Amino acid sequence: MAARLHSRLGCSTISFRHQALPHALKTIAGLGFSEIDLGALPGVCDHVPYVLDEAAVADVAAVVSASGLRVRSINGDIGDLNAPLTAAEQRARARHLDMLVALAGATGARAVVLPCGALDHQPLSSLADDLDRVADELIAAAHVAAAGRVELWTESLHFHRLCCDITRAEALTRRFGPEVGIVMDFSHIVASGADPVDFVDRFGPRIAHVHIRDAVPGNINLSVGNGAVDFGRGLKALAGAGYHGHFSLELETRDLTHNERPAAALRAGHVISELI
Template identity: 25%
Template sequence: MRLGYHSITWGGVVGDATGVTSIKDLYYRANGSMEQAVRDIAAAGYEGTEMFDGNVAAYADRPDDLRELLDSAAVELVSVYTGANFVYADALPDELYRVERAAELAATFGARSLVVGGGARRAAGTPSEDYDRLAAALDRITDIAERQGLSASYHPHLSTIVESPDELERLMSRTRIGFCPDTAHLAAGGGDPAALIRRYPDRIRHVHLKDLRPEPLAFLPLGAGVLDFPDILRALREAGYDSWLIVELDAYEGDPREAAESSRAYLDKLLDA
């Protein structure tokens, strides 16, 4: 398993304001310097990175700049993260347009994986049909990714209709997309990350690692919270997973590079054990 680090920690995640009135232009973005992020990720000893669709889209008209940045740091763009509501029929074509654009850009820069989050939780509650709508959209995204030579996986996320283990099962039984376990989101949703990895071993296509403090809720560098990473890594090995482990820390009060180094040192101890 190779180690990568998500660029989100450099500035945290924001959405483009144009998306308020133009769904097709609503991207995630890390609100910081990707140049600094890639250099720091390399310095912390990681071989790969994951970026948001909006950060990659910023290089669409100057692709050589991103290629040069990655090459000079000896860091691969492993994956691109995107997401949408996926439950509103009128909005879906524009959402899929944006996902297709993200997949095209991911392939342009040599990424292997398209990671997708979403499934809006309506103000009036979640009808069971929303799981059918989300599943059907994710199957279409799987096709989009495969046309670009990418592997697609779904990332359960707090604030969506896939938080808890029961909600995850409602989705997984309806769709063929791969599974991207995010250790902290799974735990915050009431699940045991290692147990959920063992439940869906054949569906795992990508992995996000971050630690968790339950009260008050906070995402932390690896080893700084309560999650059982030795068991999580055992579960991944049992599943035969041998691809990238992406550390994804949403925010950090100090230097993002410091958090990346801390998680790398913790992982090195576990992987050498």
């Protein structure tokens, strides 16, 4: 009998973003996963419509419910949090956040995840001002999420975004409190040249969720086993720091064909399950 996947290990629908949502959920469930992160990232994963209204929330929630899969988080994007907005743009952002929180509630998700700034390393103003603005937006979003009885998390180190290294991630995290949880992504840490163990040492008690993907410096898009990430060492550090949260395979990789993705996800699931 094949080894079972660990109960704390899920699979992001981003791993199968080339499939329509019902198909992606069927693929994930068929591999033996019982939990997902639901991708809602415009331009990356369109499983949740960017123009999100009550009808779209109900439609997506119904599809997820029919799959039988649990939802750990809604991985969303409401725009560049370091960008100053007009009043109309701010209202549109608030509406989008409200709908993501509603979707989290409708699917039973624990949290909404938002990015750590624009897809650009260069600040729009000064770095300090941009980090202040991102932190203020995350804190405000956390209050909206809390009113909807869900949590607010951010991927505080994202190789392609404003907080592209561990120094910026730490500077951002100093600007908010425990109302915002931290998502640790092994691939972004290693791609940035940082060490996952150092990340755990700095942020351990604040880590709310963990994304799994392989990487080498400068490249986040590798399948588990094809990069330089020492998952055993990193997962041991998380356990030593008292981490009891969940993990999600976020296999937005470019070293596989679409047909190879299910088998690669299953292999990765077994590797990580043995290490948790």
